[in-house]
Structure formats: structure tokens, C-alpha cells
Amino acid sequence: MVAAPGMEDPKAKVWIPKGRPIPFHDGPTNDQLMAMVMALTVEVSILRERLDTHERVSEAKGGFGTADVEAYNADDEALAYRTGFRNRIMHKVFRTLRAEMARLEADTEEDYDEIMKEFDAA
Amino acid sequence: MDAHRPHPMMPESNHDEIAEQLAIVDMKAFMFSKVDPGVRKLLEKKVAPEFKKREGRDPRNHQELRKDMEKEPGYQAWLNMNAVAQDMMWDAVGTCVDRQLDDLKAKAKIENPKGSLRVDPNFKAPRYIDAQDIHRMPGNYHGTYGDDDVRQGAVFDRGAVVYQMGRNGGYMNDIRGHTIISHYFARWPDAQPKKILDMGCTVGHSTLAIANYFPEAETHAIDVGAGMLRYAHARAERLGIPVHFSQQNAECTDFEDNTFDLITSSAVLHETSGKALPNIFNECLRILKPGGAMVHLEVPARLEELDDWGKIRGDYEIQYNYEPFWKGALTQDYEKLCRDTGFKDVEVGYQDATAKAERGNTQFGGPSKGVHRSWLMISGVK
Numbered sequence: 001m002v003a004a005p006g007m008e009d010p011k012a013k014v015w016i017p018k019g020r021p022i023p024f025h026d027g028p029t030n031d032q033l034m035a036m037v038m039a040l041t042v043e044v045s046i047l048r049e050r051l052d053t054h055e056r057v058s059e060a061k062g063g064f065g066t067a068d069v070e071a072y073n074a075d076d077e078a079l080a081y082r083t084g085f086r087n088r089i090m091h092k093v094f095r096t097l098r099a100e101m102a103r104l105e106a107d108t109e110e111d112y113d114e115i116m117k118e119f120d121a122a
Numbered sequence: 123m124d125a126h127r128p129h130p131m132m133p134e135s136n137h138d139e140i141a142e143q144l145a146i147v148d149m150k151a152f153m154f155s156k157v158d159p160g161v162r163k164l165l166e167k168k169v170a171p172e173f174k175k176r177e178g179r180d181p182r183n184h185q186e187l188r189k190d191m192e193k194e195p196g197y198q199a200w201l202n203m204n205a206v207a208q209d210m211m212w213d214a215v216g217t218c219v220d221r222q223l224d225d226l227k228a229k230a231k232i233e234n235p236k237g238s239l240r241v242d243p244n245f246k247a248p249r250y251i252d253a254q255d256i257h258r259m260p261g262n263y264h265g266t267y268g269d270d271d272v273r274q275g276a277v278f279d280r281g282a283v284v285y286q287m288g289r290n291g292g293y294m295n296d297i298r299g300h301t302i303i304s305h306y307f308a309r310w311p312d313a314q315p316k317k318i319l320d321m322g323c324t325v326g327h328s329t330l331a332i333a334n335y336f337p338e339a340e341t342h343a344i345d346v347g348a349g350m351l352r353y354a355h356a357r358a359e360r361l362g363i364p365v366h367f368s369q370q371n372a373e374c375t376d377f378e379d380n381t382f383d384l385i386t387s388s389a390v391l392h393e394t395s396g397k398a399l400p401n402i403f404n405e406c407l408r409i410l411k412p413g414g415a416m417v418h419l420e421v422p423a424r425l426e427e428l429d430d431w432g433k434i435r436g437d438y439e440i441q442y443n444y445e446p447f448w449k450g451a452l453t454q455d456y457e458k459l460c461r462d463t464g465f466k467d468v469e470v471g472y473q474d475a476t477a478k479a480e481r482g483n484t485q486f487g488g489p490s491k492g493v494h495r496s497w498l499m500i501s502g503v504k
Binding site: 014015016017018019020022030031034035038039041042045046049050053069070072082083086087090094101104105 | 202
């Protein structure tokens with residue numbers, strides 16, 4: 001069984017860069033949640049990639065071990081497929097940001113103004 | 123990218139480490155191609171118009187707009203995500219290196235080297251490098267952890283290759299080195315330098331490409347970190363390319379006057395300082411032979427060509443990507459500095475990026491084709 005990186009040494013330190021920290025504009029919670037989400041995205045990518053490899057190898061050999069997974073090299077088609085599902089994850093996880101950008105692009109204010117005026121007046 | 127190491131010193135990555143590194147590369151690409159344009163729109167469609175409406179005038183500079191942007195959650199999120207993605211990249215590469223560091227140190231012990239390594243236990247890195255970890259790389263260029271250490275070299279080698287996504291020559295990461303010689307060959311098609319110096323060599327990405335064009339020449343290379351240089355030396359030796367590495371400050375080396383036919387640097391100058399730059403050019407003049415040339419490669423961006431968003435993005439580079447001289451480098455009048463230093467035949471312009479330099483090429487002097495397709499070249503003769 002191949003250990004995930006960082007598993008071998010429970011005392012391994014976290015390296016941080018020397019320099020001005022990014023200020024927490026809205027308190028640490030939001031910024032740290034964002035960082036956790038980004039890390040989670042990568043973890044999910046890794047998990048998915050390993051599964052992808054299992055599928056391909058299984059299909060090719062009909063029975064395999066860890067050595068087969070370690071020895072596997074993605075060809076151009078597999079690399080393109082993986083970029084595709086990574087993009088999917090990015091789009092899903094950061095959908096809220098994309099929605100915000102889309103709101104800026106869209107001039108829908110006029111559309112709902114009339115309806116909301118009625119609501120506000122009621 | 124695959125799991126194979128292209129040179130024996132390159133830290134190897136297993137299946138999951140490659141997945142992690144590629145995921146982070148894609149995340150950074152997503153930030154650049156999808157999120158960045160959105161934050162630009164935030165500036166142009168909301169913040170800038172609101173500024174004008176509120177103040178009754180155009181902003182005097184981009185800083186006024188940036189201060190308003192700093193109140194926007196979208197901009198705050200972008201700042202944070204950029205830094206986090208960068209930190210994740212170094213963490214991924216660093217963890218990968220740390221698990222095999224003993225192995226790398228053993229591989230770095232070279233018997234009967236063709237080149238050499240000279241470190242200076244009393245060396246102090248200049249403040250413009252030491253004050254912050256450049257590019258948020260923990261440990262910076264010069265962090266060294268023991269007399270046999272190679273950690274920062276290994277981290278930088280793999281990190282730079284991963285970050286460039288193959289655009290600078292794959293695992294060898296050396297297109298800039300080829301481009302430097304392409305410029306040299308465009309200006310001096312018959313040059314046969316006997317002694318070459320590469321300044322700010324890090325792990326020798328450009329250095330080895332440069333040295334390889336002149337196998338009869340003696341190539342030297344300097345940088346500020348012992349661990350970085352030890353890795354560079356081992357990398358060069360295992361690739362069979364002799365280079366003499368030494369731990370020095372490019373502002374003030376221990377080389378004799380009139381030593382070198384060619385002095386180069388590859389994306390180094392923008393990581394120095396306004397004070398260091400003239401010192402470095404003066405030093406180049408001193409240690410070049412009469413008739414010798416210096417060829418410096420730099421990032422092809424100029425501040426005056428950037429719009430407000432480009433400048434705000436540049437402020438991120440300075441404040442949070444820990445590149446303090448970014449703005450200075452993009453406003454520097456290199457041509458004037460070269461001439462004031464005493465160089466002749468000074469040229470500053472764009473060279474086409476290339477993986478193979480040809481003597482007498484005509485790939486210098488046109489407009490920039492953008493980063494990785496063109497590089498800014500600064501050259502002159504003593």
C-alpha cells in the first residue's frame with residue numbers, strides 16, 4: 001500500500017512563507033473556509049484520479065495490484081479527460097463566485113424592479 | 123507530465139503526488155482564466171463607475187481604485203485564493219521533496235565532478251531577497267538546512283517545472299536559456315565565448331542550456347543559496363554538463379577584472395532592487411573582458427502598457443506574492459542604465475522564445491508576443 005504523502009511523519013512541520021499576511025477583511029472564518037474548500041477540491045481531484053486509474057487499469061488487465069497503479073502513465077487522452085473533470089470540480093465548487101460574476105454581467109435589474117416594487121409596496 | 127524523472131536529481135512524484143500537483147496547476151489556471159476576468163469586471167463595471175459617481179472625478183491612480191476594491195468581497199476572495207493556491211503548490215512540492223530528502227542528499231554527493239561547487243559559510247543573502255520568501259516559497263532561495271542539504275533546490279526545480287506547465291521546456295525548464303543564446307546569436311552570429319557566467323542561476327535551468335552551446339567554454343554560475351547550489355551542481359553533474367557553481371552576490375563577486383566573454387541572467391533582475399541593479403551592471407562591466415557582452419533576459423511586461431486592473435494585479439504581486447521589486451523592474455529604463463554604466467551597442471527589445479538558438483537568426487526586435495512567446499532582452503558590450 002502506497003502511503004499518501006505526509007502520512008509517514010506525524011511530526012512533519014507546515015512550511016509557511018515569510019512575508020506580510022493577507023489581512024482578514026471579513027474575519028478569519030471566511031478566508032480559512034475558502035482555503036479549506038480549495039484544499040478539499042484538490043483532495044477530491046486526487047481521489048477521483050486514483051479511481052480513474054483503477055478503472056482504466058482494471059479494464060485493460062481484468063485484475064491488478066498497487067504496482068500496476070503506480071506503474072500507470074496517463075496518455076494524452078487520459079490527461080485531457082482528467083483536465084475535463086478537474087474543470088468540472090472547479091466549476092461546481094466555485095459556482096458561487098461564477099454566479100456573482102454573472103450577476104455583474106447581466107442587466108436583469110430592470111426586469112425584476114417592477115415586480116419587487118409591488119412587493120415592497122404591499 | 124508523467125511519473126518519470128528526466129534527470130536523476132529531479133524529485134520523483136508518485137501517482138497521487140502527480141495528481142495533486144496537476145490539480146493545483148489546473149486550479150491556478152482556473153483562477154487566471156476564469157476568476158481573474160471576473161474580478162476585472164467587478165472593477166470596471168462596479169467599482170470604477172461608483173468611484174467616479176461618488177468623487178465626481180476620475181481616479182488619480184490605480185491605488186485609489188484598489189482601496190475601493192479592498193472593500194469588495196469578490197476582490198478579497200480573489201486575493202486570498204491566489205495566495206492559498208500558491209501556498210498549496212509549495213506545500214505539495216515541499217511534502218514530496220521532504221519524504222525523499224535523504225535520498226536526494228545521497229544522490230547529491232558527486233565523486234570526481236567535472237565542474238565544481240564553492241559555498242561560503244559566511245555568506246549573507248542581500249536584504250531584498252532575505253526580507254520575504256519570494257513567490258511565497260517557504261525557505262526562499264537561500265534556506266539551507268545542514269552541510270549536505272539540497273531541499274530548496276529540489277523544491278524550486280520541481281515547483282518551477284510544475285508551475286510553468288511545460289511552457290518553458292518541460293522538465294528541463296530551459297527555454298529561457300535557449301532564448302538568451304538566441305539573442306546572443308542574433309546580435310553576434312560568430313561569437314565563440316571561452317568564459318561564461320550565469321548570474322542568479324538557481325538550479326541551472328538556463329545555465330545548462332547556455333553551457334551546452336559552448337562545450338569548449340568554461341561556464342560559471344552564481345546564486346545566493348548553498349542548498350540551491352548544491353542541488354544545481356549535482357543536477358549538472360548527473361546531466362554531464364560541467365559548470366562551476368559558487369555562492370555569491372551578483373552585485374559584488376570575487377571574480378577578477380576582465381574575466382568573462384559572456385555574462386547572462388535569466389529572469390533575475392526583477393528580483394533584485396533599485397539599488398542593486400546599477401551595482402550588478404557595474405559588476406558585469408568590471409568582470410567582462412573588453413569586447414565581452416552581457417545578455418539579461420526579463421519578463422516582457424511594461425507598467426505603462428498595463429491598465430488599472432493590470433496595475434492592481436501587479437500590486438498583488440508586490441504585496442502578497444512577495445515580489446518587492448516588481449514595479450521597479452517594470453518601470454526601469456534598462457537602456458539608460460546600461461549606457462550610464464558604460465556599456466556600448468546597447469539593445470533592449472523582444473526576442474522570440476525558442477528551444478533551439480540559431481546563429482544569425484532574425485528573431486529579435488519585433489513587438490512582444492506575450493509571456494512565454496517573447497522575452498525582454500537587455501544586452502550591451504564592454
